[in-house]
Amino acid sequence: MKICEYFGSIQGEGITIGIPTYFIRTAGCNLRCEWCDTAYAWEGGMETSVDEIMEIVDDTENVCVTGGEPLLQKDMPELIDRLLEAGKRIVIETNGSKDISVIPKNDNIIISMDVKCPSSGMSDKNLSSNLRYLGKKDQIKFVIGNHVDLNYAIRFIRENPVDANIIFGAVGGMDLLHIAEEVINRKLNVRVLPQLHKIIWGDKGSV
Numbered sequence: 001m002k003i004c005e006y007f008g009s010i011q012g013e014g015i016t017i018g019i020p021t022y023f024i025r026t027a028g029c030n031l032r033c034e035w036c037d038t039a040y041a042w043e044g045g046m047e048t049s050v051d052e053i054m055e056i057v058d059d060t061e062n063v064c065v066t067g068g069e070p071l072l073q074k075d076m077p078e079l080i081d082r083l084l085e086a087g088k089r090i091v092i093e094t095n096g097s098k099d100i101s102v103i104p105k106n107d108n109i110i111i112s113m114d115v116k117c118p119s120s121g122m123s124d125k126n127l128s129s130n131l132r133y134l135g136k137k138d139q140i141k142f143v144i145g146n147h148v149d150l151n152y153a154i155r156f157i158r159e160n161p162v163d164a165n166i167i168f169g170a171v172g173g174m175d176l177l178h179i180a181e182e183v184i185n186r187k188l189n190v191r192v193l194p195q196l197h198k199i200i201w202g203d204k205g206s207v
């Protein structure tokens with residue numbers, strides 16, 4: 001498996017925000033979101049075996065497997081199994097364009113799937129068949145860059161009722177005012193969240 005980086009941090013996104021978490025960032029992505037803050041993970045990476053990864057992962061209970069796009073890695077199911085065996089609670093970040101049915105149903109796995117809004121330039125890659133595999137422990141993240149994205153996200157959740165948690169965030173992770181006001185005014189069952197790691201450390205990699 002191609003690994004970009006490992007690091008310990010605070011979970012900056014989604015329903016586990018604020019929890020000390022160990023990150024495994026895979027390398028390689030099949031999308032090119034206009035606003036991606038992790039372009040350094042799009043290519044390259046170090047070929048690493050699952051055994052080697054398990055040696056490197058520290059004893060933090062919470063692990064976030066991300067990328068790049070982790071579901072591109074053919075031995076991802078094996079890594080997930082090994083992390084579960086090691087008693088880890090896992091968040092898997094995936095871009096929604098790859099079939100998530102390969103991820104085992106397990107109370108210790110949160111599937112964190114993006115639905116890409118138009119400003120990403122990748123909204124035609126959203127795999128609608130994925131929605132059926134998301135349960136109430138999972139989350140769908142919409143990264144919103146403008147009014148078009150906000151209307152897209154609101155229409156999407158109205159047309160596709162799901163049990164999963166819905167997160168609205170901003171491109172850049174910080175400027176939530178307009179999103180928050182729309183969510184309040186429209187009484188949406190949505191969580192409005194920043195990228196906490198950018199508030200703590202600024203917009204840089206490996207945190």
Ligand SMILES: C[S@@+](CC[C@H](N)C(=O)[O-])C[C@H]1O[C@@H](n2cnc3c(N)ncnc32)[C@H](O)[C@@H]1O
Nearest residue numbers: 035036037038067068093094095114171172173
């Ligand atoms: C770097 S991606 C890696 C996982 C997967 N490729 C995906 O897109 O979900 C992890 C998360 O960071 C978010 N993200 C990337 N760039 C961002 C930005 N500039 N502002 C806000 N969120 C961003 C993505 O939307 C995704 O939820």
Ligand SMILES: Nc1nc2[nH]cc(C(=O)O)c2c(=O)[nH]1
Nearest residue numbers: 009010011012013066197207
């Ligand atoms: N602290 C921190 N939390 C995160 N949650 C999801 C991330 C990602 O890049 O997938 C991320 C990240 O890059 N850093």
Ligand code: SF4
Nearest residue numbers: 029031033036068095
């Ligand atoms: S899918 Fe994720 S890693 Fe890939 S370009 Fe988009 S935000 Fe970046």
Ligand SMILES: [Mg+2]
Nearest residue numbers: 037038066207
């Ligand atoms: Mg990140």
